[in-house]
Amino acid sequence: MCQACNDKIELLTREGADRRNFLRGGAALAAAPLAASALAGTAAAQDSQNTLEASEVQAWATKDTSGSFAPQMIKRRAAGPKDVVIEIMYASICHSDIHTAHGDWGMPSFPLVPGHEMVGRVIGVGAEVVKFREGDYAGVGCMVDSCGECENCRADREQNCLNGTTFTYNSEDKVSGGVTYGGYSKKIVVTEDFALRIPPGVDLAGFAPLLCAGITTFSPINHWDLKPGERFGVIGMGGLGHMAVKLAVAKGAEVVVFTTSEDKIADAKAFGAKEAYLWTDEAALAKNRASFDLMVSTVPVAYPMQQFMNLLKLDKTMVNVGALFPIEGAQGMLMGFGRQSLAGSMIGGIAETQAVIDFAAHHGIAADYEMISPDQIGEAFKKVVNKEARYRYVIDMTKA
Ligand SMILES: [Zn+2]
Numbered sequence: 001m002c003q004a005c006n007d008k009i010e011l012l013t014r015e016g017a018d019r020r021n022f023l024r025g026g027a028a029l030a031a032a033p034l035a036a037s038a039l040a041g042t043a044a045a046q047d048s049q050n051t052l053e054a055s056e057v058q059a060w061a062t063k064d065t066s067g068s069f070a071p072q073m074i075k076r077r078a079a080g081p082k083d084v085v086i087e088i089m090y091a092s093i094c095h096s097d098i099h100t101a102h103g104d105w106g107m108p109s110f111p112l113v114p115g116h117e118m119v120g121r122v123i124g125v126g127a128e129v130v131k132f133r134e135g136d137y138a139g140v141g142c143m144v145d146s147c148g149e150c151e152n153c154r155a156d157r158e159q160n161c162l163n164g165t166t167f168t169y170n171s172e173d174k175v176s177g178g179v180t181y182g183g184y185s186k187k188i189v190v191t192e193d194f195a196l197r198i199p200p201g202v203d204l205a206g207f208a209p210l211l212c213a214g215i216t217t218f219s220p221i222n223h224w225d226l227k228p229g230e231r232f233g234v235i236g237m238g239g240l241g242h243m244a245v246k247l248a249v250a251k252g253a254e255v256v257v258f259t260t261s262e263d264k265i266a267d268a269k270a271f272g273a274k275e276a277y278l279w280t281d282e283a284a285l286a287k288n289r290a291s292f293d294l295m296v297s298t299v300p301v302a303y304p305m306q307q308f309m310n311l312l313k314l315d316k317t318m319v320n321v322g323a324l325f326p327i328e329g330a331q332g333m334l335m336g337f338g339r340q341s342l343a344g345s346m347i348g349g350i351a352e353t354q355a356v357i358d359f360a361a362h363h364g365i366a367a368d369y370e371m372i373s374p375d376q377i378g379e380a381f382k383k384v385v386n387k388e389a390r391y392r393y394v395i396d397m398t399k400a
Pocket residue numbers: 094095096097116142212213
């Protein structure tokens with residue numbers, strides 16, 4: 001393992017020129033331009049101009065909380081000077097898509113086009129774009145804009161923008177008006193600052209889930225500075241949890257999984273976890289008491305957390321990234337005895353998202369997934385809720 005992978009990403013805390021260079025330069029593994037020479041032809045240049053114009057795009061939308069999807073045309077704006085136009089190839093299904101579509105977090109704006117894990121090909125670049133050329137691969141995650149000027153944005157925490165992050169779907173669209181539409185669609189237009197560079201040669205479909213599941217679990221590993229040899233607990237091993245295992249194993253940590261699905265125990269070990277247990281295994285909980293340096297809870301619903309808080313060492317932290325609901329079962333007396341912290345974390349900044357993509361490429365990590373077609377979205381939603389996903393459903397937009 002290289003030293004760079006073990007180091008905390010100091011770059012993320014810097015402001016000013018370093019940050020701008022990082023965002024614009026992309027990573028060392030970033031894609032080489034593939035099609036720049038093609039622009040030499042007049043016809044190609046004309047095509048390029050056309051791709052920058054406003055367009056109607058095929059999408060898959062739900063009109064109510066039933067979770068059923070149907071084709072729908074949506075508008076994508078004309079690309080501005082700093083925008084890139086991405087032809088979406090793969091979009092994966094995050095549990096947040098399901099919570100939003102079902103109205104679990106309040107009634108969304110219908111028609112709703114979810115999707116905040118997408119990878120595709122750049123087919124158009126505005127005149128001032130410096131990070132991409134046509135033919136590059138690019139990804140878009142959970143955000144498409146933020147103010148760029150507040151304290152949090154300047155610290156590369158665009159997801160915590162004090163003036164309101166623009167999320168990729170069901171968010172006020174401050175550029176075009178209306179609401180934003182996500183990745184269950186054939187094309188997206190986004191400022192280059194919120195597009196991620198995807199290195200050539202990787203499994204593009206397996207990289208889509210890095211845009212939310214990957215960064216959501218990588219950010220706590222980075223922020224709480226998980227070190228090689230430290231014990232890292234993962235509670236729940238679905239889309240987020242299986243990325244947490246792979247990323248922490250690549251960091252050299254000793255990973256232990258707690259799952260409710262018996263068949264996932266073998267999977268956890270195949271992903272590199274040292275141990276894996278069922279939640280109901282009381283002997284395992286007793287054996288692991290006060291033994292963890294960091295834990296991450298990826299379970300997408302509220303559940304009594306204290307039995308896992310008890311597994312942390314003194315002064316250590318449980319980071320909840322799954323349940324965006326009132327926390328259940330945290331017990332003040334027990335947390336006091338163990339002087340443990342319960343923390344929240346939500347996705348990660350753009351620079352940090354680029355870092356997890358590059359980290360995954362370097363270590364040969366991608367999500368485990370099953371490819372589906374757009375007409376299977378509704379069925380896949382049900383399977384995710386029933387814990388049947390192994391471990392992400394990726395919608396193949398190339399065949400749509
Ligand atoms: Zn997500």
